[in-house]
Amino acid sequence: MTSSDHLKAFFSAWMTHDAGKMAAFYADAALMEDPTLDQPREGRAAIERYYREMFSALEHPKHELVDHAARGNRIWFEWTFGSGGARQPRVSYHGVSIQTLEEGLVVHDAAFWSPRD
Numbered sequence: 001m002t003s004s005d006h007l008k009a010f011f012s013a014w015m016t017h018d019a020g021k022m023a024a025f026y027a028d029a030a031l032m033e034d035p036t037l038d039q040p041r042e043g044r045a046a047i048e049r050y051y052r053e054m055f056s057a058l059e060h061p062k063h064e065l066v067d068h069a070a071r072g073n074r075i076w077f078e079w080t081f082g083s084g085g086a087r088q089p090r091v092s093y094h095g096v097s098i099q100t101l102e103e104g105l106v107v108h109d110a111a112f113w114s115p116r117d
Contacts, residue, residue: 073101
């Protein structure tokens with residue numbers, strides 16, 4: 001699978017808001033880092049819980065790929081993210097993530113962005 005194919009599938013799955021579909025992209029011992037997390041999420045089960053909690057807390061979440069680059073088993077990608085609009089004010093963010101893949105699964109996922117309090 002090419003980096004473009006991986007990201008197309010990843011963002012398509014994200015837009016279903018299905019935590020199980022998202023967790024399937026990660027290796028059993030994957031590590032996820034995000035500025036909103038007090039500590040990294042370790043393992044597919046913890047990452048699935050993260051997605052389940054996030055999707056249930058957000059109103060109309062939308063995540064879009066802007067651009068990407070790849071070399072070897074690493075993919076750098078720029079994205080936008082937004083939620084809210086009906087019950088909550090609409091917020092939007094812009095960031096970059098780096099994923100490292102092994103055997104087609106994400107083993108490390110690090111997001112870089114500035115969340116608002």
